[in-house]
Amino acid sequence: xxxxxxxxxxxxxxxxxxxxxxxxxxxxxxxxFTSITKEFAQPESKVIDLGCSTGxxxxxxxxxxxxxxxxxxxxxxxxxxxxxxxxxDCEKALKSLMATDVSVIVSMFFLQFLGxxxxxxxxxxxxxxxxxxxxxxxxxxxxxxxxxxQNLIHRLHIQNKRKGFTDKxxxxxDRQLAISMFCQTEYELEAELKALGKVNKVWQSYNxxxxxxxxxx
Numbered sequence: 001x002x003x004x005x006x007x008x009x010x011x012x013x014x015x016x017x018x019x020x021x022x023x024x025x026x027x028x029x030x031x032x033f034t035s036i037t038k039e040f041a042q043p044e045s046k047v048i049d050l051g052c053s054t055g056x057x058x059x060x061x062x063x064x065x066x067x068x069x070x071x072x073x074x075x076x077x078x079x080x081x082x083x084x085x086x087x088x089d090c091e092k093a094l095k096s097l098m099a100t101d102v103s104v105i106v107s108m109f110f111l112q113f114l115g116x117x118x119x120x121x122x123x124x125x126x127x128x129x130x131x132x133x134x135x136x137x138x139x140x141x142x143x144x145x146x147x148x149x150q151n152l153i154h155r156l157h158i159q160n161k162r163k164g165f166t167d168k169x170x171x172x173x174d175r176q177l178a179i180s181m182f183c184q185t186e187y188e189l190e191a192e193l194k195a196l197g198k199v200n201k202v203w204q205s206y207n208x209x210x211x212x213x214x215x216x217x
Contacts, residue, residue: 015077016056021164023109024157025205032203033137034061036212037104040135041067045103048072049083050090050122051110058083067103091118094125102134109208112140112181119182127196136196136213142186144207157206 020026034057041047043066049058052071059082063069069083072093076085086093090110105126111119130136144150161170184192186209193199196213203210 015054019109022161023205023208024160029108029139029203029205029208029210030057030060032210033057033106033108033139036135036137036202037106038062038064040104042101042103043067045101046070046097047104048094048097048102048106050094050105050107051113052080052085054078055080055083055085057106057108070097090114091122091125094122098125098128102129102132105129105134105136107136107138109139109141111138112183114182116182123192123196130197130213130215133215137211138193138213139203139208139210140189141181141183141208142189143183145185145187150207153206160206 023029037047038061041064043064046068047058047061047070049055049069049071052058052073053075054077055071058069058071059080061069063082070086071080071083072086072088072090074087074089076087111122114122126134126136144153158170165173186207189209190199190211193211193213198214198216200212200214201209202212
């Protein structure tokens with residue numbers, strides 16, 4: 001049997017297009033998160049994008065004067081002129097920012113690639129920032145709690161992906177993601193997010209979800 005290697009984002013050609021083809025209605029999510037970030041970003045504070053990859057989200061954001069925009073990732077996939085880029089482990093980078101004022105934290109399909117223990121440690125850091133007033137925008141792929149619906153949605157998603165990828169490309173990526181992506185059920189994810197603060201679901205496409213978490217009143 002061939003050895004399966006983890007999915008490597010840095011090896012994908014035209015990564016932004018790859019994401020657009022892989023996640024149905026991704027542009028709608030991007031528009032929503034852009035509008036919400038602009039609404040809550042404040043002067044003399046920071047907007048942080050965890051796992052910023054190519055930096056497309058931060059680069060395209062309308063900037064609030066006096067607000068600092070920071071992208072964090074362990075790999076650099078392009079030059080980042082429109083924001084400050086920290087090439088470092090996310091947990092370590094967040095630790096260095098805990099004493100600063102953060103107005104918005106963004107995680108778009110990033111946390112699901114962390115092991116559960118590291119994910120839990122980072123969420124504790126994020127909870128601390130939420131309690132200080134930060135707004136957390138997060139999107140994740142989940143397993144639907146109803147198995148029958150999950151199988152149906154998965155089949156429809158595969159049919160959708162065939163518009164941009166070959167069957168071999170789809171199968172190869174699924175095998176790679178099976179050892180590098182750690183999805184939760186929808187129930188597990190929402191329970192986890194409710195422990196952070198007040199939760200509002202703002203987007204769903206197939207079994208991809210987008211949420212906004214704020215400090216509980």
